[in-house]
Amino acid sequence: MKNNIIDNLILTAKNEYCKELEELSPAELHECLGRAMMGEITEKWAKAKKNHANSRRAYYFSAEFLMGRMMYNNLYAMGVLDQVKKLLADKGIDINVFEEIDDAALGNGGLGRLAACFLDSAATQDVPLDGYGIRYKYGLFKQSIEDGFQVERADDWQSFGDPWCIRRNEDTVIVKFADQVVKAVPYDMAVIGYGTDNINTLRLWEAEALNDFDFLQFNDSHYDAAVQDKNDAENITKVLYPNDNQYEGKVLRLKQQYFFCSASLQDIIKRYKAKYGNDYSNFANHCAIQLNDTHPVISIPELIRLLELDGLSFDAAFDIAQKTFAYTNHTVMSEALEKWDINLLTDVIPDVVEIIKNIDARLVADLTAKGLNVPVECECACAKADAKKEKEPVKTKLDGMRIIDGNLVHMARLAVYASSYTNGVAWIHTEILKDDVLKDWYAIYPERFQNKTNGVTQRRWLGLCNPQLSELISDKIGTKWVRNLDELSKLNDKIDEDLVKQFNAIKLEKKQELADYIAKHDGVQLDPNFIFDIQVKRLHEYKRQLLNAFSIMAIYFRLKEGKLPNFTPTAFIFGAKAAPGYARAKAIIKYINEIAKLVNNDPDVNDKLRVVFVANYNVSYAEKIMPAADISEQISTAGTEASGTGNMKFMINGAVTLGTFDGANVEIVQQAGEENNYIFGARVEEINELKNNYDPKAIYEANPEIKKVIDTLIDGRFTDGGNKTGEGSFAELRQSILEGASWHQPDHYFILRDLPDYIDAKLKANTDYKDRIAFGTKCLKNTANSGTFSSDRTILQYAKELWKLM
Numbered sequence: 001m002k003n004n005i006i007d008n009l010i011l012t013a014k015n016e017y018c019k020e021l022e023e024l025s026p027a028e029l030h031e032c033l034g035r036a037m038m039g040e041i042t043e044k045w046a047k048a049k050k051n052h053a054n055s056r057r058a059y060y061f062s063a064e065f066l067m068g069r070m071m072y073n074n075l076y077a078m079g080v081l082d083q084v085k086k087l088l089a090d091k092g093i094d095i096n097v098f099e100e101i102d103d104a105a106l107g108n109g110g111l112g113r114l115a116a117c118f119l120d121s122a123a124t125q126d127v128p129l130d131g132y133g134i135r136y137k138y139g140l141f142k143q144s145i146e147d148g149f150q151v152e153r154a155d156d157w158q159s160f161g162d163p164w165c166i167r168r169n170e171d172t173v174i175v176k177f178a179d180q181v182v183k184a185v186p187y188d189m190a191v192i193g194y195g196t197d198n199i200n201t202l203r204l205w206e207a208e209a210l211n212d213f214d215f216l217q218f219n220d221s222h223y224d225a226a227v228q229d230k231n232d233a234e235n236i237t238k239v240l241y242p243n244d245n246q247y248e249g250k251v252l253r254l255k256q257q258y259f260f261c262s263a264s265l266q267d268i269i270k271r272y273k274a275k276y277g278n279d280y281s282n283f284a285n286h287c288a289i290q291l292n293d294t295h296p297v298i299s300i301p302e303l304i305r306l307l308e309l310d311g312l313s314f315d316a317a318f319d320i321a322q323k324t325f326a327y328t329n330h331t332v333m334s335e336a337l338e339k340w341d342i343n344l345l346t347d348v349i350p351d352v353v354e355i356i357k358n359i360d361a362r363l364v365a366d367l368t369a370k371g372l373n374v375p376v377e378c379e380c381a382c383a384k385a386d387a388k389k390e391k392e393p394v395k396t397k398l399d400g401m402r403i404i405d406g407n408l409v410h411m412a413r414l415a416v417y418a419s420s421y422t423n424g425v426a427w428i429h430t431e432i433l434k435d436d437v438l439k440d441w442y443a444i445y446p447e448r449f450q451n452k453t454n455g456v457t458q459r460r461w462l463g464l465c466n467p468q469l470s471e472l473i474s475d476k477i478g479t480k481w482v483r484n485l486d487e488l489s490k491l492n493d494k495i496d497e498d499l500v501k502q503f504n505a506i507k508l509e510k511k512q513e514l515a516d517y518i519a520k521h522d523g524v525q526l527d528p529n530f531i532f533d534i535q536v537k538r539l540h541e542y543k544r545q546l547l548n549a550f551s552i553m554a555i556y557f558r559l560k561e562g563k564l565p566n567f568t569p570t571a572f573i574f575g576a577k578a579a580p581g582y583a584r585a586k587a588i589i590k591y592i593n594e595i596a597k598l599v600n601n602d603p604d605v606n607d608k609l610r611v612v613f614v615a616n617y618n619v620s621y622a623e624k625i626m627p628a629a630d631i632s633e634q635i636s637t638a639g640t641e642a643s644g645t646g647n648m649k650f651m652i653n654g655a656v657t658l659g660t661f662d663g664a665n666v667e668i669v670q671q672a673g674e675e676n677n678y679i680f681g682a683r684v685e686e687i688n689e690l691k692n693n694y695d696p697k698a699i700y701e702a703n704p705e706i707k708k709v710i711d712t713l714i715d716g717r718f719t720d721g722g723n724k725t726g727e728g729s730f731a732e733l734r735q736s737i738l739e740g741a742s743w744h745q746p747d748h749y750f751i752l753r754d755l756p757d758y759i760d761a762k763l764k765a766n767t768d769y770k771d772r773i774a775f776g777t778k779c780l781k782n783t784a785n786s787g788t789f790s791s792d793r794t795i796l797q798y799a800k801e802l803w804k805l806m
């Protein structure tokens with residue numbers, strides 16, 4: 001098999017480029033090796049497709065798939081990574097050349113990466129799950145840091161070629177908008193399972209014009225008009241919107257969503273009809289469709305529309321849709337919940353709006369029948385206050401649940417009402433959905449709510465990115481963990497001083513590798529004997545990178561004042577992209593870089609403290625970072641991070657979590673023990689109390705250390721590129737904490753509430769680290785108890801409990 005790949009590779013190089021292997025550029029080599037590998041799997045892929053056609057199956061609809069670099073992953077999945085590495089080396093080629101090939105970043109962060117982990121796990125666990133999404137021409141922007149500021153560049157990932165995708169012209173479908181008709185052309189990517197012959201498919205759609213080029217117009221010298229259609233069509237899948245946890249109510253975004261949903265449903269229906277003809281009675285038995293957040297929720301009315309076109313009544317079509325779809329909620333933050341303006345929807349997809357109106361009418365009828373068309377006040381005592389409110393229309397319980405609420409179409413409400421299940425992505429998140437965000441819905445449809453705690457694939461996030469630790473684990477407990485991560489618990493009995501020393505040696509090696517890479521990539525020198533304390537994730541106020549930055553300033557001042565004589569030297573490492581339109585997030589990046597400049601150049605502290613903000617954090621960078629962390633920073637305000645998955649990647653690789661009681665941190669600590677992690681800060685209940693009674697300014701006034709730290713934003717020591725004395729973006733950051741802004745309360749994310757606890761927890765970890773055996777034991781306990789955070793576990797739960805595939 002391995003020799004086949006190399007023989008194929010040599011042949012492909014000759015056929016495609018008329019070159020010997022040694023003459024190929026990295027991009028050419030990547031293309032040829034990729035094609036050679038695809039040649040290897042053709043038959044298995046075809047066979048798997050046939051198998052799936054004959055069983056109940058599931059589809060994962062997602063606007064994002066953050067796949068990362070595929071070459072190493074696919075070699076690993078095929079079980080030939082080491083052999084191919086050696087065979088290439090024999091030809092004088094270093095397999096690391098593929099690091100020059102960029103990742104396909106068709107996603108923003110956790111949500112898109114989850115979709116990618118699910119595909120890997122489903123393929124490996126023989127779950128017949130295929131993905132549907134968008135083949136963006138430009139993925140998430142590339143980030144560089146210039147003078148401390150984020151600078152964005154387009155991500156032209158296709159310029160490196162795409163050997164993994166096959167264009168399937170024969171499966172092209174047409175998608176119609178009110179003002180535009182386009183072709184949807186599918187590209188299929190093979191998703192190769194590990195240790196199985198099963199191969200699943202990720203089908204990504206590209207928009208093209210019906211007619212690329214209008215010759216009549218061209219002959220009339222209307223050059224621009226001649227290519228107008230082409231450009232308008234291609235614009236639909238031109239670029240990924242770079243917002244994470246932030247809704248973007250733009251026409252083009254809506255077109256993207258509808259485009260891939262309609263194309264995917266037409267595709268599924270076509271496949272169904274080939275087997276069952278026009279009888280739809282078996283449709284909901286034939287497949288389940290999972291909606292990854294509300295981005296693909298427009299699928300629900302679209303499926304109803306398509307079925308009606310084929311002769312079904314609304315009621316029959318609704319019934320099928322409701323049985324077919326299930327919805328995953330990914331956020332409780334209101335700014336991220338999609339609410340489309342109904343006029344905008346009507347301008348773009350009027351026929352679908354008619355269906356949404358029918359669904360809303362059905363909801364009203366259903367809830368009225370359940371007795372919910374009653375004034376909200378009646379819930380408690382009874383309508384005593386009604387007298388004075390006579391002039392106002394009485395608000396009913398039902399009003400607050402309408403899918404069409406005023407001018408807005410609430411996509412989450414549509415999803416909960418017109419699907420079979422709604423799931424949250426970590427225990428605490430699902431509890432918040434049930435008690436708070438969707439509590440009215442939970443009261444009526446409790447049986448529809450489930451929890452499915454997220455996971456990550458251990459193939460990429462341990463096997464591939466940390467071969468040293470993988471080997472140590474396999475030496476101790478065998479290799480079954482690669483397909484069953486629960487096996488890791490067997491390590492618990494084997495943890496002794498000797499094993500911890502081996503673990504610590506590997507951690508040091510991974511830290512050295514990361515330090516070398518950071519030196520090369522970001523130009524900052526780090527000593528691997530420092531603690532590596534790492535926060536990498538999208539830049540968002542709720543994730544509180546600013547809290548981390550403030551704690552570093554507090555430590556800096558204490559060190560300067562000689563108050564921390566026993567401080568263990570620490571490198572604070574950040575990586576994060578800010579949405580280009582998110583000014584406050586960008587100001588936080590600049591602030592961290594100003595701190596880095598101060599600290600790293602101050603000889604009083606720089607033998608104990610280093611700060612680095614690495615540029616262009618992405619999946620490939622994450623693969624270098626996760627194995628090298630001693631401390632994983634997971635410090636979101638309690639109740640804001642739905643799950644997090646970065647926290648799981650760190651845990652598997654043996655880092656302790658310094659975090660709040662939020663998202664999956666709760667379950668991480670439950671598995672690994674509170675004594676092996678550092679939990680601090682207000683819990684959800686306290687945060688909810690504080691929402692009505694919080695005075696950050698009082699904390700600021702009462703605590704001189706906090707005051708000094710916050711005032712670094714305006715005391716003239718840093719520059720934000722604007723006015724040093726306090727009118728620039730740093731002053732705005734400070735003001736958002738002390739005064740708030742029109743759209744939010746002061747210190748909306750409770751940074752000042754948590755800062756003292758956080759510093760204490762951080763310094764506790766800093767002291768504990770000195771006992772290398774005790775600390776290494778904590779790290780290993782995390783690895784040993786991380787089994788449940790495999791996305792294999794998650795996907796099997798989806799398959800059994802939501803999709804009923806097994």
Ligand SMILES: *Cc1c(COP(=O)(O)O)cnc(C)c1O
Binds near residue numbers: 110536619645647649
């Ligand atoms: C895992 C991952 C994320 C998600 O990180 P969180 O800490 O869970 O927000 C984001 N971006 C990349 C590149 C990742 O690999």
